Amino acid sequence: MKDLEAQALSKLAAMRAGKRHLKPGALPVDGTPFLWRVLTRGEKQECEAAAVARFAEMGIPVELRGHQAFEDELTTQVLWLAMRDADKPERPFATDAKEVRDLLTADELDVLWTKYADFEEEVNPDELTIDPELSAEIDRALKKKDARVLISFGSRSLANYLLATDNPLSSSPMPRSEFGEDSSTEPQS
Numbered sequence: 001m002k003d004l005e006a007q008a009l010s011k012l013a014a015m016r017a018g019k020r021h022l023k024p025g026a027l028p029v030d031g032t033p034f035l036w037r038v039l040t041r042g043e044k045q046e047c048e049a050a051a052v053a054r055f056a057e058m059g060i061p062v063e064l065r066g067h068q069a070f071e072d073e074l075t076t077q078v079l080w081l082a083m084r085d086a087d088k089p090e091r092p093f094a095t096d097a098k099e100v101r102d103l104l105t106a107d108e109l110d111v112l113w114t115k116y117a118d119f120e121e122e123v124n125p126d127e128l129t130i131d132p133e134l135s136a137e138i139d140r141a142l143k144k145k146d147a148r149v150l151i152s153f154g155s156r157s158l159a160n161y162l163l164a165t166d167n168p169l170s171s172s173p174m175p176r177s178e179f180g181e182d183s184s185t186e187p188q189s
Helices: 002-016 041-057 060-065 068-082 097-103 105-123 132-143 147-151 156-164
Strands: 022-026 033-037
Touching: 022 105, 033 068, 033 105, 041 060, 041 068, 068 097, 068 105, 097 132, 147 156
Parallel strands: none
Antiparallel strands: 022 033
16 A cells, blocks of 8 residues: 555656746846746745744744734745746745845835735635635725735735725715715705
8 A cells, every 4th residue: 555655646746846837027126037936835834834933033922923923924935935046946036035034125025925826826726715704804904994904815906906995885876966865866845
């Protein structure tokens, strides 16, 4: 049985070798080219472990893992692995996560994260269903007009669009008069 499992794994490894999803990318400010590469689940787990290790080095308790600073560090770790050298995709674009953290602004990281998340969604599209709890969180962020929370759901562009749209679900297609009534009805005298 173990021999069959080993053969199956080696066939998978041979099939996937060198066939990772790649897409051209560019830095937001100056357009420096690089390649995006979609990360595996194992690589994402390594990014989370690296973010936890960084928090431990800094003396920040693990309990704060849900804190925005942890999410920012996790984003930095993912971007470091996902951004590849345009000439040699097997090499990272940056030397390490510290370089990404130190040389890119928070806004640049947000833009890059959105582009990576969009590419990952393009390669591995989710079903068009939204968990009710997630939907409720998005509704709360919209009511508070909290752009930072909305961006954390994955798309800066969508967050900005939703915030710029004046409550589309409560808009009426009928024009309103100064009396608060449908303009097709005349006020009674």
